[in-house]
Amino acid sequence: MPTIHLTTFVAAPADRVFDLSRSVELHKKSMAKNEEKVVSGVSSGLMELHETVTWQAKHLFKNRFLKSKITAMQKPVSFIDEMVKGDFKSMKHEHHFKQIENGTLMIDVLYFESPYGSIGKLTNKVFLTSYLRKLLEQRNQVIKQYAETEKWKFILTR
Numbered sequence: 001m002p003t004i005h006l007t008t009f010v011a012a013p014a015d016r017v018f019d020l021s022r023s024v025e026l027h028k029k030s031m032a033k034n035e036e037k038v039v040s041g042v043s044s045g046l047m048e049l050h051e052t053v054t055w056q057a058k059h060l061f062k063n064r065f066l067k068s069k070i071t072a073m074q075k076p077v078s079f080i081d082e083m084v085k086g087d088f089k090s091m092k093h094e095h096h097f098k099q100i101e102n103g104t105l106m107i108d109v110l111y112f113e114s115p116y117g118s119i120g121k122l123t124n125k126v127f128l129t130s131y132l133r134k135l136l137e138q139r140n141q142v143i144k145q146y147a148e149t150e151k152w153k154f155i156l157t158r
Contacts, residue, residue, distance in 0.1 A: 001090075001111055001112070001113050002111070002112055002113075002114075002128075002129050003109065003110065003111050004108070004109070004110040004112075004129065004132060004133050004136060005107075005108070005109050006107070006108040006109075006110075006133065006136050006137065006140065007105055007106070007107050007108075008105075008106045008107075008108075008137075008140040008141075008143075008144060009103060009104075009105060009106075010103050010104045010105075010106055010143065010144045010147050010148060011102060011103040011147075011148050012103055012104060012147035012148050012152070013099065013103075013104065014076045014077075014097040014098070014099040014104040015075075015076040016147050016152055016156070017076075017097055017104045017106055017143065017147050018075065018076035018077075018079075018095075018097045019046055019076070019156055020143050020146055020147050020152060020155060020156065021079075021095055021097075021106070021143055022046040022047045022048075022070075022079065023045070023046055023047075023155050023156070024038060024042055024043060024044050024045060024046075024047065024053065025044060025045075025155055026142065026143065026146060026155050027139070029142055030138060030139040030141075030142035030143070031055075031057060031135075031138075031139065033138075034057040034058050034059055034135075035057060035058050036055055036056070036057035037055070037056055037057070038053055038054065038055060038056075039054050039055070039056045039065070040052075040053075040054040040067075041053035041054050041067070046156075047070050047079075047081070048070065048073070049070050049071075049072070049073040049079075050069065050070060050071075051069070051070055052067060052068065052069045052070075052084060053067070053068060054066070054067040054068075054085075055067075055068075059131075060131070064086070064087055065085070065086060065087075066083060066085075066086035066087070066091075067083070067084040067085040067086060068081045068082060068083055068084060068086075068091075068093075069081065069082055069084050076097055077096070077097055077098075078094065078095060078096045078097065079095050080092065080093065080094050080095070081093050081095075087115075088112050088113060088114060088115070089113040089114060089115045090111070090112065090113045091110070091111070091112045091113070092110070092111045092112075093108065093109070093110045093111075094107075094108070094109040094110075094111075095107075095108060096108075096109070104147075106140060106143065106144075108136055108140070110132060110136065112132065114128065
């Protein structure tokens, strides 16, 4: 099963980074290039334990749907979201937040499994793992940008 491990330093407190990572509004902003929108479930605010959201977005030249659920949460240290329904055979995204002296280490561990056996494995190697890593990096840069400036107040004080 392919795994993406990404660590991003954010010069902000862990609780702020944790909350921004659960923000539906900020997720939409970070994925605007893919026209991502909520089609059911939590449509604003912060995702909480056991809540679901279904996203629609353009990825790889096609409108795709992904329904995910927050399956575990330890505020402000970690949360896990898992695919309930979507194009993958399975997907699990662990979000970890480690407070350090000058900020927070935001650690993403994404596990995913493509359908279609050998063809899916080849697709992962050729481009899908790289594509998903770039999406995570893009999302994390938006979280970092908001967390490190006064912009976070416009997202978290609604």
